[in-house]
Amino acid sequence: MSESEEAHVTVDVTGPAGDSTGDGSGSGTGNGYEPPVVTLPAARADDPHLQGSARHPRRVEAIIGLFFLVGIAGVCAFGGAFVVGAGTQVYAATLFVGLFCLGFGLTAWGKYLMPQGPFVEDRHSMASSATERQAMAAALVERTGIVVKRRRVLGGLLVTGLGVFGVVAAFPLIRSLGPQPRSRLFTTNWKKGSLLVDQDGKPVHRTDMQVGGLLTVFPKGKQSTTTAQAVDQAVLLRVQSTKLVTMKGRGDWAPDGFVAYSKVCTHLGCPVGLYEQELELLVCPCHQSMFNVRDGAFPIFGPAPRPLPQLPIYFDSTGFLRARKGFNQPIGPGFWERSTIGDGKAPST
Numbered sequence: 001m002s003e004s005e006e007a008h009v010t011v012d013v014t015g016p017a018g019d020s021t022g023d024g025s026g027s028g029t030g031n032g033y034e035p036p037v038v039t040l041p042a043a044r045a046d047d048p049h050l051q052g053s054a055r056h057p058r059r060v061e062a063i064i065g066l067f068f069l070v071g072i073a074g075v076c077a078f079g080g081a082f083v084v085g086a087g088t089q090v091y092a093a094t095l096f097v098g099l100f101c102l103g104f105g106l107t108a109w110g111k112y113l114m115p116q117g118p119f120v121e122d123r124h125s126m127a128s129s130a131t132e133r134q135a136m137a138a139a140l141v142e143r144t145g146i147v148v149k150r151r152r153v154l155g156g157l158l159v160t161g162l163g164v165f166g167v168v169a170a171f172p173l174i175r176s177l178g179p180q181p182r183s184r185l186f187t188t189n190w191k192k193g194s195l196l197v198d199q200d201g202k203p204v205h206r207t208d209m210q211v212g213g214l215l216t217v218f219p220k221g222k223q224s225t226t227t228a229q230a231v232d233q234a235v236l237l238r239v240q241s242t243k244l245v246t247m248k249g250r251g252d253w254a255p256d257g258f259v260a261y262s263k264v265c266t267h268l269g270c271p272v273g274l275y276e277q278e279l280e281l282l283v284c285p286c287h288q289s290m291f292n293v294r295d296g297a298f299p300i301f302g303p304a305p306r307p308l309p310q311l312p313i314y315f316d317s318t319g320f321l322r323a324r325k326g327f328n329q330p331i332g333p334g335f336w337e338r339s340t341i342g343d344g345k346a347p348s349t
Contacts (some may be wrong), residue, residue: 196313242256258321
């Protein structure tokens with residue numbers, strides 16, 4: 001049916017099992033009763049309720065379709081930019097173009113192609129039967145359906161745009177979960193032979209610290225990285241001037257009284273940066289966990305459930321401190337794949 005042809009929508013309202021009265025009695029067709037019929041003219045190009053642009057809709061449809069296509073492209077570009085990490089400016093520009101064009105196209109469709117009010121009807125008795133109200137509602141629904149069905153291309157583009165946006169909108173949600181930790185839960189940058197350096201990258205020599213001294217150290221080359229600040233940081237102490245054995249099996253881990261432990265608290269990951277020399281305790285300033293430095297940094301007070309992992313160290317031929325290997329335990333708070341205390345099953349670096 002062309003848009004210039006006049007058509008009518010006729011709706012025959014019949015109750016269940018031929019009941020046209022709507023009361024379920026089934027007496028609508030056997031007593032000569034004629035079912036009510038509501039007739040409304042189908043939407044025509046010369047309908048006074050249509051905007052002028054809707055009477056010649058091809059150009060308007062083309063413009064709206066173009067906005068839908070640009071909107072879809074904008075949303076897709078936002079998804080691609082988010083995947084490659086193009087930056088907030090690109091995110092904003094592409095998302096603005098996508099949402100603006102989709103919204104503009106949808107608004108224009110409703111404004112310029114759909115019938116506009118006011119709709120006027122001759123006054124009649126205000127009391128309508130339930131059957132008449134049902135018939136009118138059905139007729140209006142059917143009439144609106146004809147208007148929408150004529151523009152299936154625009155409807156398809158709108159659905160496509162909204163669908164693409166729904167998929168792309170999930171990207172930030174998925175990415176906000178962050179990268180998978182993989183082996184980083186177990187390992188740090190400490191390796192066999194790693195040179196101990198301070199925050200400025202200066203190597204630590206055996207003559208640099210006196211008994212009672214404390215220094216934060218990192219593996220050489222990593223001291224300025226965010227990873228080092230988060231997981232590689234270790235606290236180096238000199239407890240005494242002779243070899244220190246903190247636990248059985250660690251006879252060569254603390255030469256000349258130098259001992260190194262992870263600085264990341266095993267409670268909630270705060271930096272354990274306080275040293276009580278008289279009591280020989282490392283103290284976490286966040287929740288006051290205390291670790292005995294002579295006893296493998298076992299917690300003797302506070303909420304920390306495990307000792308601080310110890311870093312085995314030695315002096316090289318020039319007197320500088322190096323790591324024998326990585327920490328004997330994964331650093332920081334506990335998780336479900338690590339052992340509990342001491343030299344457990346968790347792999348070292």
